[in-house]
Amino acid sequence: MAKRRSPDRLLSQQAQGTLRRAALLSALAAALWPLQALALAWGIGGWVAGAGVRESLLAAAGFALIGILRAVLDRVAARQAxxxxxxxxxxxxxxxxxREALRPGAAASSAALAAMLTEKLAVLGPWITRYRPAMARTKLVPLISLVLAFSLSWAVGLVFLVTGPLIPIFMALVGMAAKEASARQMVEIGDMNTLLIDRIAALPDILLLNAGDASRAAFEARAEGLRARTMAVLRVAFLSSTVLELFSAIGVALVAVYVGFTLLGELDFGTWGTGLTLSEGIFLLLLAPDYFQPLRDLAAAWHDKAAAEAVADELDALEADETAPVLGQGARAEPLAGPASVSLDGVAVHRGDQLLRLPDLSVAPxxxxxxxxxSGVGKSTALDLMAGLLTPAEGTVRVAGRALDADTADAWRGRVGYVPQGVHVPDMTLRRFLDPHDxxxxxxxxxxxxxxxGIVAALPEGLETVLGETGAGVSGGEARRLLxxxxxxxxxxxxLADEPTADLDATNGAAIxxxxxxxAAGGRTVIVATHDPALVAAMGRVVLFGEDTA
Incomplete structure (x- = not known):
């Protein structure tokens, strides 16, 4: 099994400091319980012994004031976390x-990215808010309880000393299985989202081919897989909870039996020779559950840590994706000065493990x-390179007589009109889409x-029509003409136009x-990637891409 790395690497220095304060406050709040237990035990012991009302009121007031202080500290700690x-x-x-917006060719699908942004990153919340405070309480409270128990009864201290460490031991053993189960569940969530997005995108084809039953069966199988993974995580959680509750219950029961029989006079060992008073016995009984509580809290938070480790590993995988980012910052800039020329010289790009080499190309203004x-020889890739949407692994892309790099990309794109195969229309009016900078x-x-x-005339509100995220209301060819x-x-x-007439009828294709x-007749530099003979014939020059040039 690969060595697990702590998800602490996801925390910034500021977050680390905030969490340290939250953990300290949480531990201090938990450490106040022995004082509350002491006040309560003293009050009960005094009341049984016939002490006055004043002593009972003092004990009750002390108990209440310390409880209020604990509540305030807990609230502040929770807020900080x-x-x-x-x-x-x-x-x-x-x-x-x-990062992913600047890497259009990244390995992660949009569905996997959406799952990470919504469901998976949310898993970090319980780990951050629960694990660190629970760990701090575990380091402080049991030690205080152990010292106090030994000071009154070595028998009770011995019970704590024997049963307490069993909880972390079993917690670590179960934690290994918990991480594996959580990792499998996270993968299944990503696969489920990917399948859902794919099916939605292919819905017209599914209906056309009458493949609804087959698609539903595939989705049901994936949903069943997610259910099985989720149940596996829950089984591990319930198993560990049962084991840990068993040991803590045994520990508390042993203390209760010992204190009870000692106060009844049936046992005369386990103390330092003076026996146990009623107040001391009650104090030990109140101390016992709190000794085990931080260990139980840590055990519960251990599952949160396992899930966080699985998410952190996936984030590491995304970070390790070496897909080159889009050049520039995507910001608006003044158009790059110089001729409207483009050239590729010795350019090659990574396509998986392979290196795709493109033919040298020079396009004059x-x-x-x-x-x-x-298909697949690099025509669309060449257009992406010319637009600065890809970074070449080798060679140089020159635009307007200058190398296309991070310093020139935004300004160069101010001169480029890009028509992709799949047109994305943002959720805005058509008028704003056509004239975004007014x-x-x-x-x-x-x-x-x-x-x-004619497209605008057919829309219900003309230029004020909101087309939506997917360009609802216009066809692919119409969206390309709008671009x-x-x-x-x-x-x-x-x-730059990528297959602008693909999948269009003769009328729409001819309009494009x-x-x-x-x-082109107006002096624009026009570069198209196409299989369409009619569009090829309409251009002034043809550059052939093929296996011998790739």
Whole structure:
């Protein structure tokens, strides 16, 4: 079994400090119980012995005041731990979103990432809020209870000394199984989310092929797998809880039996020669449950730690993903000065364990070029490189006469109009989508040039229509024409289009080709990746991508 690494590495220095304070306050609150127990035992003992009302009231007041102090300390400690947990989870989510947004080719699927951001990172909350305070209480309270018990009765101290360590021993043994079960459960949660997203994306095809029953069966099988993994975690949790409760119950029962028979005069050993008074016996009885309580709390939090370790391992795997990030910061910048030219020189990119080499390519300003060839030879990859969405493992991408790097990428993208195969329309009005920076240009003219004016006319609220996250209300070809309209509107002088006529009928395909040729005729640099002979013929030059050049 691989050596387990502590999930403490996920905590920032500030969170570590906050948690230390929370743990200290929690331990101090728990350490006040012996004082409460002493006040209660003294009060009961005095009342039985016939002490006055004043002594009883003093004991009750002491018990209440210490209880209030404990409650305040517990509340402050819980608040500090919650703030630390909230800050850590927020920071991890923000960092993960930022990092993965800049790595479009990352190994993690969107479903797996969503599962990590929602369900899995939330698992860290109980570990942060419970484990550290429980560990602090375990280090302090049993030791205090053990010393106090031995000071009154070596027999009770011996019971504590023998039964107490059994709990951490069994907790460690069960913890190994708990981590494995938690890790399997986390994997199953990710797989479940991935399957759900895939089925939703393929829903039209599932309905078209009448594959609903088969899809439902696959989903039911995955759900059953998740149920089995979850039950495995619960079985481990209940097993460990039963074992630990057994030892603590045995320990408390032994103390109760010893104190009872000693006070009845049936036992005359186990003390330091003076016997036990009623107050001392009650004090030991009140002390016994609290001796075991921190150990029981730690055992419960140990499962939280096991789940946190599983999540931390997955985060490490995401960190280890060497997918190159998107160049730049994705911020708005002034357009990069220079000619609208693009070139690839000795460029190669990682595709899994393989190195994909692309043909050298030089596109002059105002030129229209079609990248053609079989699927999988790097046409789309070349467009992503030209847009700064990928970083080459070898070679140089030059744009506007300069190397495309982190310093120039944002400014270069200010000149680029990118039309991907799958168009994502944010949740905003069509007017804002077409003119996000409020250029104030003629929207109607841009839509006419892109052959998209009819699309807007068919929408219920025209330019004020909110299309939604997936562009609901327009087809794929219509969404691509809207992107071309934005290129006309913003004045982008470099157009990169990935299979812009794929899966379109002749009418929509012809409209896309007309819009691209009009952009080229207007002096824009147009580069398309395509299998469409009609689009290839409409471009001024063809660059062949093939197995011999990849």
């Amino acid at each position: 919650y703030l630390a947990a909230d800050g850590v989870i927020h920071k991890l989510r923000q960092g993960l979103l930022t 105002g030129e229209s070029v079609a990248l053609s060839g079989p 250029f104030g240009a003629d929207l109607d003219a841009a839509l006419c040039k892109a052959r998209a004016d 071309l309209a934005r290129a006309f509107l913003t004045g982008a002088d470099v157009i 080709i007309d819009a691209l040729t009009e952009l």
